[in-house]
Amino acid sequence: MKYRSCLLTGLVLFFLFAFMSAPVYGALESDTLFVYAGAGLKEPMTEIGTFFEEKTGIKVEYNFAGSGTLITQMELTKKGDVFIPGGTPDYAIAENKSLVIDPVYVAYHVPVIGIQPGNPHGIKSIYDFTKDGLKLALGDVNTTAIGRQGQKLFEKLGIAEDVEKNVVLRAPTINEVVTALKLKQVDASLITIDQIKGDEIESVQLPDDESLALVVPIGRTTFTTQKEHAQEFVDFVSSDEGKAVFKKHGFPVYPDPAYADLKV
Known part of the structure; x- marks a missing residue:
């Protein structure tokens, strides 16, 4: 009887400890954004991701690839929070597939x-x-x-x-x-x-x-489960602080009178 009682107590303590020690995946997911970004934007976006995490505590994970590849991945997985391709034509493709909402504009790819x-x-x-x-x-x-x-x-x-x-x-x-x-x-x-x-x-x-100049757009995906955090990131990237990072890496920032005739 005493043996069974000890065994039961041990099992309870084991599972309680295991539960307390296990990673809380839901919390981790809510503190991490997944961003689809054009490969040519890697340097400024990596730096912006670091600044954003320092400022908000929200981590940013990227998938850097060609815009066409990213659109295919979004279409197949329906996962992720933000899309920033190399230009508006690719964003329009994603928008026509109902993968993203209306964008805001950040810089120019010249x-x-x-x-x-x-x-x-x-x-x-x-x-x-x-x-x-x-x-x-x-x-x-x-x-x-x-x-x-x-x-x-x-x-x-x-x-x-x-x-x-x-x-x-x-x-x-x-x-x-x-x-x-x-x-x-x-x-x-x-x-x-x-x-x-x-x-x-x-x-x-x-x-x-x-001229082949393109405007760099950014926006939330339609399937993000973290709308507020995703929008916060979009707003940060398109803010003066975010645009300053793009400028540092050689991108003209939006809007620029030199590209006033460029269609978005």
Whole structure:
């Protein structure tokens, strides 16, 4: 009898201790936001996530990838709280699929021609992408905003086929395009102005009539289970404090009179 009593007491104490020691997943989830972010936004968004956690105690976890990949993931999982792609065309795709609510705007993604230091191939314009023997790295048309925008420009100028014959890499993220250029695996690429840092890459500006600039939007997902925290993060990213981080990393911030004619 005494043995059974001791055994019962031991079991009760065991389960009580186990319950008290177990992680409270619900609490952890409510203190963590999951954000889908374009790969080209990794540097400013990582820094913003750190600032946001310090300020609010809410952790931010990211999935950085090409915008097309992120939209597919959102559509399949219906999980996550915030979406910030490289431009409004991708956000519109997500919005048309009822994955996100109306956005607010943060900064501009401004494409430029990325070239090797000293411009050894004499690249002066996008038309030079058709030069025989030139090796190009471009963003994938289906997964990157800049890849899609670039393709539209090539088609508009009637040089799409001649450009494509020089493409040796179609990368799923702009970061991989930049890496190929830095490693001198390619001669030129279409990247964004915020990627021009240090002396590893130089750039050639695109004229206004060939501008591929995009507005960077951000908004909550329609399936977030943390609307208040998600909106708080969106508001923080689009605040003066959040925009200052984008500016620090080379992004023109929204709104900017220089891009007043740009459609959002």
